[in-house]
Amino acid sequence: MSTPHASTVDEATEQSPGVRAAPPLAPSSAQPRRPAGRGFSSASRGGRVAGLDGLRTVAVVLVIVYHVEPDLVPGGSVGVDVFFTLSGFVITRLLVAEYARTGRIGLGAFYRRRWRRLGPAMLAMCVVTALLSVALPLPLFDGAWVAAALAAVSVVNLVRAGEPGPYSDLTTSLAHTWSLGVEEQFYLAWPLLLLVLLRHAAARTVLVWVAVLCVLPVIWRTVLWDPTAAHRIYNGPDTRADQLLVGALLAVVLARLRADDPRLALLRHWAGRLCGPALALLGLIAWQIPITGASGWNPVWYTVGFLATAVVSATVVAALDLCPRAWPSHLLSTSAPAWVGRNLSYGMYLWHYPVIRLLSDLGVHGDRLLPAGLATTAVAALASYALVERPLLRRDPIRMRRWEPVVAAERSSAL
Template structure:
């Protein structure tokens, strides 16, 4: 899973923190039109607004806990995998906000720096988890670990989703020990393609045109799923990076919209008001889906869910994300901004997602079952995530932070911002 995952930590704030104090002081919160011309912002006047949003970090914690409960007790929450959909939209939002902010500030997107940060944030922790599972498969004769080294290799290569998409019947055991990494594959494949496409749009189109293109891209996966839909194509649709792209792109569209609107734009005030009003209904509908819709099983919901359903959930998720970003004093924001929730979402949610599935299955193979499995699984998962954060993730990110040089604005040809 966005970032299912702390892969979606508010990186725009971190990118600004990496700048030296002199450089940060030289970058105004809302650049003037002349500054936007020189820096290549092309109408994204508010791209630098904001920073870390504690409510979004808390949302990550709630989402990853929902996934854990779903994998232990799927019967009470047959639609618990909807949390993955929330992660996708959240990932698209934060990553795009980072990219647009950098372009508005400097007139370019440092693709090398972006991919390096993504690699350091996601891959080392993944490789450690895969290595541990591969070693355990050699050392312990447990059902889960039979042939687990193959699944570990596929997960390390971020292709579990592609393997699962090619299976028309029941899923085989080839990816079973690490089958949850399918969502990480979808996100990482999106991260490879989206910055390149976004950079082309930002260079070639006005801000208004970028909005239109991103909105159009959100619709294409829906049309493609409608063409593909057949009960035998459920795995293809559920795991494909192309068929799940709209959920990430809806988050990207929200980021572009917010970057497009100036702080004093009445449309931003209107968006803030309606996002605040619709946040609770959106959360309630997402909860209803988790409670009542068997997403990964055959049911009467499948034709709707596997065509327009993914987009509908992305819109609900984007509504929640917009409210948390724009309405920090609302009750949903206050609840999700509780320090413990925010800290776990910011620092441990990615590790918890990585480790929870093999931990739960290992405990089950070792005889931990019934009412003990969920609390034991949460405790061991949090411990593994904390070790991953302290020993792998944080040291690498700190080392990279010291290596990053301040970004200097670059000159670009003057072009009047779009109305």
């Protein structure tokens, strides 16, 4: 699928319900009012970026391998950190572009699009898990209806954050949905806060405020840090906010720079040069550094490590967005990983955890579990895409035709 042109995204948003046209210009005799948020570009640079879709495929496969063979990639949960930064980038880029173009953010339309993209597939997975908990006497599904209810309302991360000791069995069957809870809570709060900043501050001031917000969770984690607070820090929406906000900061920076700005050329140059080392560093983290569980790395990762990982991830995101001809973009933009990232990565993340646990309960172990888990997860994700996600885009052809370029871009923000 080709990347939509930026003007296509802009046009689709201007025609979409819930987004008003910009107010008429004041008469020439009137003193023009300085618009809030002036200095941002309404162009969504490059539209959909295939390299970012490929990055999502790599990240979700890394997480799946980590959940099956943690000894193989003890730091594989870094894939979730990459997802967080990518989510903050894509969502903020669209919101800032909408505000620069129309003078407002259609919050109702934004929340509806988020629900249509994420909610039905999540509910389908929760319903299937809850029904199986009643029908099958397997360890995985023992009391799984409680976990399904918590996942459906996106609070699994909050429950886990409140457990100072070992995690209880309350959310075990759908424990992976903690990260979806963090993202949903960010989507709920961030557009409102961003709208306040855009309305009441100049573009440079918005940039400064977002940078400050990136640092606050680090300070808060340092205050909270104690081995008994590891669950609180790892699952809290406030203690993981910097990873999403670093992506948001990158989006704000790019929205500030016009195509002929020499600072954009400098950013493109350094992002291209640092992308390879950044990818290598993320790979090294996944291969050698355990992020979850008790280890000597915990004091580092649970204070400054999350922010450092987000900065490295943002370097990769910037390079993929700005340097489409560089080798990382070529590699991640190939048709297979780009298609999977665009259409299946969210479903794969949703289904991989219950699928792997189900296969394990059915006696699939050892070297067979990883290939069987990947294959079964892909089938479940295809079913989710074909039966739940894609039909919703066709349910209202006229309305969704107007929104589809924006929805397609927003898919890059979903796990």
